Amino acid sequence: MKSWQLSLLLVVFASRCAASSVAITTSSVPNGTIKTAYSAVIKASGGCTPYKWAIASGALPAGITAKVSSTTTSLNLAGTPTTAATYSFTVKVTGCGVSKVSYKVVIQASANHVxxxxxxxxxxxxxxxxxxxxxxxxxxxxxxxxxxxxxxxxxxxxxxxxxxxxxxxxxxxxxxxxxxxxxxxxxxxx
Missing domain, CATH: 2.60.40.10 (Immunoglobulins)
Incomplete structure (x- = not known):
């Protein structure tokens, strides 16, 4: 009679996830004025890094771009708005969970007062x-x-x-x- 031997290999993967899910902690961003430099920072915490950021819906104001920070814990909005309007967009971050927050930015026309x-x-x-x-x-x-x-x-x-x-x-x-x-x-x- 043949005997079979079974080996069990147990592999444990270490997780870099924190006890909590990732969450966007910035609740609002400032309004702006056309032809005037604009900047805002959207931050996240919890979960695990590196985070992946995206504009999930809507659009940033014309002239504004989004760039992920080197630590991936924030999304930096910067530029010079070119068109006066109300812009609505949703930011999504992923990192051991998903978090989405919607924002509204009003870009005003520059007032040329006399x-x-x-x-x-x-x-x-x-x-x-x-x-x-x-x-x-x-x-x-x-x-x-x-x-x-x-x-x-x-x-x-x-x-x-x-x-x-x-x-x-x-x-x-x-x-x-x-x-x-x-x-x-x-x-x-x-």
Whole structure:
């Protein structure tokens, strides 16, 4: 009678998985403005690395790209948005489990604001023009016109969004002498 011998080979595979499944920990990303540099970081934790990232649905804003960090624990969004719109997209990460989070990013058009200033003309006969001053607080001033303004109107197109400015004018006579500053006017840029 023949005898058979059976050998059993037991192979144990070590798992790099953590006790928990992978999860995206970033709940929202910031909004942006066209022609203005944008960046956001979407992070994940748990599970096992390296993580695999993907845009599961929707699209990133035009001009924004996604790049996985060298440690694979985050997805970096960066670029300069080119089109104003509301963008919705879902990010998916895989690493001993799957996690998906949906995001909405509003890219606004850049606002090209102009502060239109006007004032009453001086009654002095030797006034030839005016200077316009701008400041952040009504006490610190910088002249913003390149040369004396002959009219009683001026448009300041060098203002920034979400900023408050104060304006004052002076009169300049034929000798180049300048009057004291007018009462300050306040402009709030949205």
């Amino acid at each position: 502060v239109d200033l006007s004032w009453t003309a001086s009654t002095s006969g030797d006034v030839v023009g005016y200077n316009v001053y701008r400041g952040p607080d009504g006490a610190t001033w910088k002249r913003i016109n390149a040369s004396v303004i002959a009219s009683t109107h001026y448009g300041d197109s060098t203002v920034a969004n979400r900023t408050t400015y104060y304006y004052a004018t002076t009169a300049v006579d034929i000798y180049g002498h300048e009057s004291g500053k007018s009462k300050a006017a306040k402009a709030v840029i949205p």
